[in-house]
């Protein structure tokens with residue numbers, strides 16, 4: 001089998017490539033250049049886009065003795081991930097760029113190119129399992145990345161290899177050290193790779209400019225001002241700078257973003273709870289489900305898991321009735337459906353509300 | 360293995376390897392006054408004379424450096440600063456748009472930090488500078504020109520520049536002229552004395568010499584501010600303990616390259632033409648970049664519409680054929696080549712380009728290996744180009760698609 005190992009310069013993708021070599025496959029390493037103006041050095045825990053990261057990837061490939069190339073996907077990444085990220089925030093959504101990158105870059109642009117060039121599959125260092133074509137959670141619950149892979153179709157998954165799903169992050173690091181990979185103790189990256197300073201709000205403001213508006217409560221009473229509704233996320237508590245304190249002094253949270261009126265609606269933690277989540281664009285990771293069913297759903301990259309009854313509407317909409325109300329369900333995020341540890345599919349959250357008040 | 364990347368670096372000559380390693384057994388700092396030091400000095404000075412002879416220069420015009428990049432930087436920054444010090448009005452730098460990054464980035468640095476006004480001289484569809492454009496640019500205000508820099512031959516597309524005409528223009532106005540002759544020496548007749556050039560960049564590793572050794576040939580009357588301060592070893596223009604083995608190897612490589620030049624150029628030009636026509640027979644829509652006749656004998660720079668250079672490179676590499684994409688690697692990321700862009704090439708043409716460069720070890724077997732593989736490789740790369748949705752000519756809207764005539768004006772079909 002000829003496989004292409006996507007190597008970010010991090011420890012996970014290096015060990016994944018190493019395991020592909022051990023499997024006896026013909027492995028070629030590729031680092032995706034996602035920025036036209038990469039920073040020279042990596043700063044803290046951000047990204048995989050600096051020249052230092054591509055150097056780290058190259059050194060890992062050297063240790064493994066595999067060919068290594070840098071492929072320029074900057075243009076595609078800008079159009080499919082960064083522009084989408086900004087556009088989503090602009091309409092009041094909270095996008096997940098990692099998920100988008102898997103959907104549009106790693107398992108679309110990259111995979112298509114790899115297949116056309118004669119490779120059979122793309123290997124990545126994602127923490128997830130693929131067993132008989134079924135996407136499953138990693139054994140390392142804390143590092144599990146099945147959520148950001150749940151946008152892949154069965155066809156895409158049939159050309160994916162995730163060699164790390166049976167290992168914890170600690171095991172991966174230990175193995176990297178034992179293999180002599182210099183990235184063994186490189187810090188994890190967990191911020192958005194294209195926002196070098198980690199300041200998402202600042203990044204968005206630079207892209208979208210200042211758009212001052214009101215922060216209001218559910219009744220419409222003005223409680224404060226903001227310089228751009230796009231900078232907020234449902235469930236956010238910090239950085240609201242409200243001028244009018246809440247009665248009883250209880251903390252207030254962003255309940256919704258209203259792009260049309262450019263207002264941010266805030267309320268109490270209890271107002272934040274929802275149990276009915278409406279979604280669009282369902283994607284099935286194995287066979288398409290057509291009848292209503294019950295399963296577990298995860299509503300954010302980390303945590304926020306609940307039981308749910310799923311209803312499939314004729315118009316392609318998918319509605320999840322949660323057994324446990326959740327706080328901070330944000331439009332734009334993915335709802336991922338699980339049968340135990342097995343991923344069934346995902347859909348994009350469009351709205352959420354509270355219908356049942358007994359919980 | 361089929362090595363077709365001699366423009367990046369060419370294998371060291373056996374004679375050079377043995378001379379360099381022999382010299383490495385010998386101790387001696389060429390600045391030391393004792394016997395060993397004097398012996399090293401003698402080796403350096405003999406090498407200087409031999410290098411000068413090979414390039415038709417005077418020994419005192421040779422400033423040894425750490426390679427082409429250093430020589431370019433020294434010439435551009437050093438001469439600019441010296442000529443501006445003589446006359447503060449001299450702030451204009453006129454350079455061709457197709458220079459190597461060692462020149463381009465140096466002038467850009469001077470623009471950012473030393474008040475230089477840089478003018479990039481346009482080139483035609485073949486990458487050739489029009490001396491009339493240079494004349495017009497100079498005549499706008501001859502007094503304010505600090506330096507003109509035009510490479511002897513282009514490292515990417517291989518086009519040879521009209522250096523003699525350019526030198527006439529600069530001489531007429533008493534303006535200093537620098538030329539990067541890294542790719543020219545050993546491929547074209549190069550006489551420093553006859554060229555009219557005031558400063559010329561040469562590097563050893565493109566001639567079969569060692570890496571990290573080069574020279575700036577600098578006329579004695581041209582003043583140049585040093586970039587490296589220290590012991591003042593090289594005419595007080597360049598400091599640093601001299602690399603005696605490297606310098607000795609450099610001189611030998613230059614001597615041999617110049618001695619063998621005529622025969623080698625004829626042989627390589629024939630192989631190159633065979634390579635180009637062989638590829639053309641397999642891939643009829645291939646495009647030749649650069650000048651059809653005024654080009655380096657070992658250079659074949661081709662565009663494969665619908666392909667991405669990096670796909671072509673990888674597929675050829677997997678078959679044991681080594682070459683370069685037509686793009687400069689900047690910060691680890693391939694950028695569309697500034698040379699092709701300056702020539703008016705569109706993105707797809709720039710992205711789908713490959714440089715195959717022949718040299719002293721190249722043989723007909725290398726040419727046949729490429730011809731044998733190219734159809735399958737291009738077919739694959741084309742599919743990958745479509746698959747990854749790159750901006751290929753075919754995927755562009757009709758209005759943006761270059762017409763055949765536009766493409767051929769950039770250098771013509773082969």
Ligand SMILES: Cc1ncc(COP(=O)(O)O)c(C=O)c1O
Pocket residue numbers: 366367425426427428429431459461510513514539541542562563564571573
């Ligand atoms: C035209 C030209 N100038 C300068 C250089 C740089 O020379 P060096 O590699 O010796 O620094 C090169 C080669 O890389 C070149 O082709």
